Amino acid sequence: MSQAFNNTQPIYLQxxxxxxxxxxxxxxxxxxxxxxxxxxxxxxxxxxxTVQRVYAELERLEIAETRRGLGSFITEDETRLKRLREQLKNEQIERFIADMEETGFSPEEILAGVRERLLGNKGQRGD
Amino acid sequence: MSEHTVKFTNVTKKYLGRMALNNVSFDLPRGKITALVGPNGSGKSTILKLAAGLVHPTQGSVTVLGKTANRRIAGEVAYLSESDFLYPFFTVEETLKFNAGLFADFDLQKAKEILSFMDLEPDKKVKHLSKGNRGRLKIVLALSRRAPLILMDEPLSGLDPMVRDSIIKSMISHLDLQGQTVLMSTHEVAEVEPVLDLVISINEGKITCIEDVENIREQHGLSLVDWMKEALAK
Known part of the structure; x- marks a missing residue:
């Protein structure tokens, strides 16, 4: 089954x-x-x-490598993968913070809200 | 080998004095899937017929792989017509063999693969096939040719969503984009959008825009359908 794509962002990026x-x-x-x-x-x-472009991009980012005649492989370089993990984390957090600030929340409110959501009141999660 | 598969230079086409195409110029790079979009009567089928060498331009020139497009390029161009061209008295398999006889580049082995990919029964008579399965069979015939240029006039029109999906899937898995270029006209823009490289928008016999589909998303932040509305409004 083909996955749905967001219509307003390049497919290769998605x-x-x-x-x-x-x-x-x-x-x-x-x-x-x-x-x-x-x-x-x-x-x-x-x-x-489009997939060709994705693989070329992964290679450029050093997340994957192409071996001639064998195909594309995810890198074995663990430090690169750790860096990718950090990158994705930071991107998500920045986006979240930017959103929250635009809505008018202070850093303290954001922190308190996140802490409460993640740690406190576990029984009431998922409302 | 020339860079461009299809090249239109200042092409005007009139049918009995009625203007179908008005001074159209464009070229298609090799190995891309391009959609021709536009309202009914805008000139999409005329462009495809000209590229297939089935009609001649009133003015200007059309070349395919560096050669003037005429009846003699039929060996290098697979043209899927909008109308039904299958013989009703043949079985599916006989239809394949008949086409293998017509075209030197017809790959019978590949045809059988696509046939089973599409769940078509080889022994069934064409006249007993549903409209959807006739649509599928036409696609099998076009994709089984190792022609450098594949032209398809409304390959998805009038077919149910499942058939459309299986046609798009078989295009992805059986086209050889190292060597093949596809130009197709369609109204089912949202459905084919993920498989397109380029889109040509045409209105009243003139090309309004030629764009890279990923660029439309990246630079304009628009889906293809929204972009078309803007292109037509110009």
Whole structure:
């Protein structure tokens, strides 16, 4: 089944983000082989040229490497993957903070809110 | 080999004095999937027929792989017409063999693969196929050719969502974009959007825009459908 894409962002970027998240979550391990361009295109329901661009971008970011005739593999360089994890974390947090500040919350309120949500009142979560 | 698969230079086409295309110029790079979009009667089918060499320009020139487009390029161009061109008395398999006889680049092995990918029964007679399955069979015929240029006129129109999905999937898995270029006209823009490289928007016989689909999202922050509305409003 092809996944749905957000209509207003380049598709290659969306696939790139999905793959990065899968790597960070550990669903795709260091050194693991990625599906071939065509397989991935079929899975996502997109043009093979788009997947080609995703893989080229992953290579440029040194998250994956292409081995001639074998396909694309996630890097075995653990420090690069740790850095990716940090990057994604920081990006998410920055976006969240920017949103909260725009809505008029102070840093103290944000901190208190997050702490309460994550640590306190576990029984009432998920309302 | 030339860089461009299809090249239109100042092409005007009139049918009995009625203007179908008005001084149109564009070229298509190799290995891309391009959609021709625009209202009914805007000139999409005319562009495809000109590229297939089935009609001649009133003025200007059309070249395919550096050669003037005429009947003789049929061996290098796979053209899927909007109308039904299948013989009803053939079975599915006979239809494949008939096409293998017509076109030297027809890959029978590949045709059988796509056939099973699409769940089509080889022994069924064409006249007993549903409209959806006839639509699928037409796609099988176009994709089984190792032609450098594949032209498809409304390959998805009038078919249910499941058939459309299987057609798009088979295009992804069976096109060889190292060597093949695709130009298709369509109204099902939202559905084909993820498989497109380029889009050409045409209105009243003139090209209003040619854009890279990912650019439309990146620079304009628009989905293709919204972009089309803007392009037409110009």
């Amino acid at each position: 696939i790139l983000q999905r793959l990065c998240r899968q790597v960070v979550r550990g669903e795709i391990k260091a050194g693991e082989k990625l599906p071939s361009v065509r397989e991935m295109a079929l899975q996502c329901g997109v043009n093979p040229n």
